[in-house]
Amino acid sequence: MSKRNQWEDHYSRKAKKEKFPARSVYKLQEIQRRNNLIRKGDKVLDLGCFPGSWLLYAAEVTGKKGEVVGIDLKPVSVQVPAHVSVYTGDALSEEIQSVIGNNFNVVMSDMAPATTGIKHVDTARSFNLCEAALSIAQNVLRPGGSFVCKIFQGDGFKEFSDSVKAAFKKHKIFKPQSSRKASKEIYIIGIGKLRDET
Known part of the structure; x- marks a missing residue:
């Protein structure tokens, strides 16, 4: 089996x-079917949007409005x-954050991370990205908005899961069927962002 098609499966085809x-x-x-996070007319932010599949799907669900x-x-x-805008740059930079504005219904x-194959390094990097995504x-x-985030299972998983739980009314952990069996990835979903206490 050549390297090129080694990852090809029913979903890639x-x-x-x-x-x-x-x-x-x-x-x-799968996440959308189960949780109906994105609705017609919503404003959605896609962090780490390359190569664009989530963007296209979110655009389909939100519709032109x-x-x-x-x-x-x-x-x-x-x-x-x-109705889709794409920015090339670091989602964590203040410059990009000032351009995208706020009042989003969904952040996904x-x-x-660029993986090294060293489990504790990869899970630590994944945890740092997730913390950054949650902070954004x-x-x-908006209050009541939803959040979906991919994380690698390992150190920091429970801590991150608890952070999402504390910030949203409902919190779920979900492994899509379309995730590769060998993959350590899992999605943490927060529904109904709580108002800040300030």
């Missing part, structure tokens, strides 16, 4: 057929609808 740049779209679809904003360090080359993060979500989400 389906993504190609349905014109999505990556199979990750089916993870978001919605607004979808994506940020990634890598430029997204896929053609996006008019499929960000993953707390700044830009």
Whole structure:
């Protein structure tokens, strides 16, 4: 089996057929089917949006009256609808955060660190990205808004899960069927952002 098609499976073939740049779209679809986080007309922020599958799917769900904003360090080359804006840069930079504004209904993060293959290093990097994503979500989400974040299971998982639990009315842990069996990734979902105590 060549390196190129070693990762090809039912989901990657389906993504190609349905014109999505990556199979990750089916993870978001499963999350959406179960939790109905994104609604028509919503404003959605996609952190780590490359190569664009989550952007396209969110754009489909929000419809033309919605607004979808994506940020990634890598430029997204896929053609996006008019109600989608994509920024190339660091989602954690103040400059980008001042441009994207706030009042989002949903913040989603499929960000993953550049993996080393050293488990504790990879889980620590994943945890740091998740903490950053949650901090952005707390700044830009409307009260009542929702948050979805990918994390690698390992050190810091419970701590991050508890942070989400404390910031939202409901909190769920979900492993999509479309995640690869060997993958340590899992999604933490926060529904109904609580008002700040300040």
